[in-house]
Amino acid sequence: MGATMKDIAKCTGLGLATISSYLNGGNVREKNRVKIEEAIRELHFEVNEVARGLKTNRTKTIGIILPELNNIFFAEIITGAEDILRSHGYATMICDCRSDAEREREAVDFLYHRRVDGLIVMPTGASDSVFQKFIRAGKPIVMIDRKMKGISCDCILVDNQGAAEDAVNRLIRSGHKKIGMIAGPDDVYTARERQRGYQKAIQNNKIISNDSLIARGNYTIAGGAAAMRKLREANPDMTAVFISNYEMMVGAMMEINDLNIRVPDELSVIGFDNVDFAKASVPKLSIVTQPTARIAQEAADTLIKRLEGSLSGSDCRDMDGEKTTATVTLKTGFVEGRSVKPLKQ
């Protein structure tokens, strides 16, 4: 269909090597440069990256595997990462695995067949074995949000436990003594971490601890709403609640709305993740924020460094023969709203 380098060669009377050299920024005699550029324009030549990829064994493509595209937290990360990667010439192939481990496995295979150069993964499944074929092939992986035992790759983490602990500490400092939590699924790493942070704060401050003060919301809107109702029924005297992700925060607010609970007079609330939602709420919600832009930046940068730095994915061993991978842990932020009421102590 389109013109190839061969056509350019024929048209200019030059050899393939010269054209290739020109295309890759090599030295070409001025006279020939002009001729080549003319031919390219005339024949509408455009490099075929597929052929290039086959030859060089580098597709300049990164696979991204994530639990849910339709989720502000992940969408923000992808947006940032895709931008940076593309500005370095890398395409991104995104696979949404709908929080399903089997789909995640399929996505890895799918991307492996397409010979992506590396992977950015926000893991869903528990098993590291799925990813081993990339490691074996010397292709780097960057994991976001979770560290996996048994797999040698760079990780970009967020201090989820610390964030949750800090949020609950704020409630405690405001005088709250009966604080509930809407927690995520038990099999999701970040959910467990956030719950641990809550429990740590509760225990350290010797505040009322009670199983019925933790309701599981499954990281969904519906789950958040149901959890809020349960929490309120079991603990009518609860004065504050910490909600540990965005979707559940939306659900909880729906329920609070339905139950005609006044925030913060009857119930103080601290949420998670989405500043826009928090600011639009009545009253504005106080929330924990995650540094999505930095996460994206770190993930993309790390991967590119692996890909273009001196160390290839599998060669990165230090002197003891151990793999040398980096783990970056980022701090969360906190946006103050008007959803926490200071209590008389």
Place this chain on the structure above:
Amino acid sequence: MGATMKDIAKCTGLGLATISSYLNGGNVREKNRVKIEEAIRELHFEVNEVARGLKTNRTKTIGIILPELNNIFFAEIITGAEDILRSHGYATMICDCRSDAEREREAVDFLYHRRVDGLIVMPTGASDSVFQKFIRAGKPIVMIDRKMKGISCDCILVDNQGAAEDAVNRLIRSGHKKIGMIAGPDDVYTARERQRGYQKAIQNNKIISNDSLIARGNYTIAGGAAAMRKLREANPDMTAVFISNYEMMVGAMMEINDLNIRVPDELSVIGFDNVDFAKASVPKLSIVTQPTARIAQEAADTLIKRLEGSLSGSDCRDMDGEKTTATVTLKTGFVEGRSVKPLKQ
């Protein structure tokens, strides 16, 4: 690195054609099938789709160009489309062009170099010329949300004008006579359509029409907030407002919150797009919804049909030599909330 078909051939003593035939679902003698499968397992062979793509001139990859990934409306469409495409063996390369025409042009080139088989575009720029190289190459394009003069491709549209008109008619039927609108940017097709719908309803019902009743919110949160303030200042007696996209709805609600305006007692509101947000609001917002899942389905199906049906992208002409492309226009929905107050007439 990994094993190739040649290795399998050597290992089994068979020819390349047999291996290829096996891999592509052709007929292979039972005995050989077993041998091949054994070799594949032993050597960890996995098809190289890059090589396959070079040979067949079909990469089984679709490019998706959109204004903003970080936007629920688009994210939902991508989620749906990616799912369907992947289940048909197609990868998706996503390019977020940040609502910038120049970036959009770059994305088209980028994807063309990578030889994607087709394009799904939610256009940002005004020019169709950018896309012509795909049409020339016989590669199909599906446009979402906007029809472009001068480009021959399938379109999936939503009746934006009708949706807006219907929303405003509801306000009018509830007795409202002074209705404001927060409109999107003038250079965005859907924004103009929605504004046209508003004006049509106003004119048809001979309701108060006034330039200061339309404020432009630029499809952003901040813009929505500013527009809300302006609207309120210029029209203190306005009893209802129609907000024509999600981000502006969030911004407007923030402002309404700041101004201590009670919804719907002092001001009735109809919003757009995000059911989750609408339901979590206090009170629940009435909104126009777009059928994102259907849009995604139609877009993916249409593209796959072009790619695998008998008609190639450029061959689809009817008897007059005209290109035969399909345009599907989908209906919007409406979710009733408690944000519209019936007025005594």
Place this chain on the structure above:
DNA sequence: ATGAAAGCGCTAACAA
């Protein structure tokens, strides 16, 4: 600086 030629891993046409 440039040309000739080999080959990346696959498919497909042709022969057997």
Place this chain on the structure above:
DNA sequence: TTGTTAGCGCTTTCAT
């Protein structure tokens, strides 16, 4: 059914 072979469009030695 299976084997042989050419070639997709590029990069990359190795000469020149």
